[in-house]
Amino acid sequence: MSDETTPDEVHIGTAMRQRRLDAVSYTVEDHVATVTMERPGKRNAMNTILIDDLDRAFADLDEDDEVRVVIVAGAGDHFCAGHDLKGILDPAAADHWREMRETAEGKLRHEEVMFYERSLSIRDFRKPTIAAVQGACMAAGVMLAAMCDLIVAADDAFFANPVLRMSGAGVELLVEPYELGFRKAKEFLFTGMTIDAQEAWRLGFVNRVVPRASLESDTHELAEEVAKVPPITAQMVKRSINDAQDLAGQRQAWRNHFMIHQFTSNTQTALGMLERRKQAGSMKEVFEQRDAGDEG
Numbered sequence: 397m398s399d400e401t402t403p404d405e406v407h408i409g410t411a412m413r414q415r416r417l418d419a420v421s422y423t424v425e426d427h428v429a430t431v432t433m434e435r436p437g438k439r440n441a442m443n444t445i446l447i448d449d450l451d452r453a454f455a456d457l458d459e460d461d462e463v464r465v466v467i468v469a470g471a472g473d474h475f476c477a478g479h480d481l482k483g484i485l486d487p488a489a490a491d492h493w494r495e496m497r498e499t500a501e502g503k504l505r506h507e508e509v510m511f512y513e514r515s516l517s518i519r520d521f522r523k524p525t526i527a528a529v530q531g532a533c534m535a536a537g538v539m540l541a542a543m544c545d546l547i548v549a550a551d552d553a554f555f556a557n558p559v560l561r562m563s564g565a566g567v568e569l570l571v572e573p574y575e576l577g578f579r580k581a582k583e584f585l586f587t588g589m590t591i592d593a594q595e596a597w598r599l600g601f602v603n604r605v606v607p608r609a610s611l612e613s614d615t616h617e618l619a620e621e622v623a624k625v626p627p628i629t630a631q632m633v634k635r636s637i638n639d640a641q642d643l644a645g646q647r648q649a650w651r652n653h654f655m656i657h658q659f660t661s662n663t664q665t666a667l668g669m670l671e672r673r674k675q676a677g678s679m680k681e682v683f684e685q686r687d688a689g690d691e692g
Contacts, residue, residue: 415456420449422457427464427623428616429457430528436472439532441480442540444491447510454521464623464630466525467615468518468544475529475553476537479511479567485674504658511536511568512654516647518543520638522631524622528615529553529593530608535567542571545634546622547601548615549593550608555601558588563669565660570653574646575601 412425422431431453433440440446457463470476483491493510496502518525518540527541530550535557541547559566566572572581576591576599583589596602606614622630641647660666 415453417449417452419443419446420453422453424457424460424463425616426620427462428467428619429460429463429465430467430469430616431457433468433470433476435480436470436474438480439474439477440470440472440537441477442536443480443483444493444510446480447514451514451517454518458522461627464523464625464627465619466521466523467528467619468525468540469528469612469615470530472531474531475527475533476540477532478535478537478559481673485670500658500662503662507568507658508654512650515539515543515569516650522634523627524630524634526615526619526622528611529602530611532556535559539567539569539571542569542575542601546603546618548604548606548611548618549596549602550611551593551605552608553593553596553602553605554590555592555596556588556590557585560585561588562673563660563663563666565653565657568654568657569650570657573649574641575599 412423414421414423416434419434420431421434422429431450433442433446433450435441435443435446454466457466483489484494484497487494493506496506524546525544526546526548527544528548528550529541530553533541533553533555538555538557557566557572566585572584575581576584580599584591591599591601593602593605597605604614604618
């Protein structure tokens with residue numbers, strides 16, 4: 397973090413400072429940083445700008461030696477409703493990745509850089525991270541939360557990944573087998589079921605369930621406890637646990653799934669569903685048409 401205050405950086409007293417990017421803001425208070433996704437009107441669905449801003453925020457906080465723990469949060473009523481498809485589907489959205497996605501290899505490159513590698517960069521971030529989840533946590537939102545070391549869920553949080561109904565093979569990293577257990581992961585993905593906060597806690601996906609009104613303060617309190625561990629100790633133990641997961645095959649399984657995801661999303665079935673999505677107002681409308689027997 398630069399010693400010189402930039403126009404989007406504000407110092408509050410001596411203990412807190414804030415910075416606002418286009419779609420993300422972050423605050424640093426003592427040894428705890430809170431990175432907040434700032435698209436509440438879109439339920440914090442992740443578009444290119446938000447993903448880039450998350451990457452910028454984490455890069456800043458990696459360089460700030462005062463920061464020992466990072467909280468990832470979402471503004472408004474929901475944590476994250478998944479990927480925002482508008483930039484991918486709507487030419488008027490002017491997303492610079494859209495044209496690249498016209499070819500299979502371009503689509504692979506986009507999703508490898510923006511979804512796969514950016515997610516892993518949060519998982520591999522050297523400092524401990526905590527997701528503070530409220531409301532909807534869906535599809536890529538589940539993936540994002542799972543990249544964090546700990547998850548605190550508000551009692552109104554719910555988790556779902558209905559992407560198989562859209563003919564996609566989940567999202568880019570198949571986190572569910574490791575977070576829910578293999579058999580429950582199959583049920584979760586095959587049925588598109590919703591899991592509430594208490595069930596997520598029972599299954600071991602979240603560490604704590606707290607009242608919605610105290611989500612922010614309870615998560616910060618947990619972060620302060622984690623921050624008491626000497627930074628080098630916390631970082632080395634995090635690396636050791638991540639290495640244990642990788643040695644057990646997690647990273648290779650994720651890479652394998654990413655390629656399966658690429659193949660599946662380029663099948664005629666998936667491309668047809670995507671085209672119907674372009675013509676419809678929402679995926680809900682596509683599902684209603686199909687379930688009524690109007691779609692093959």
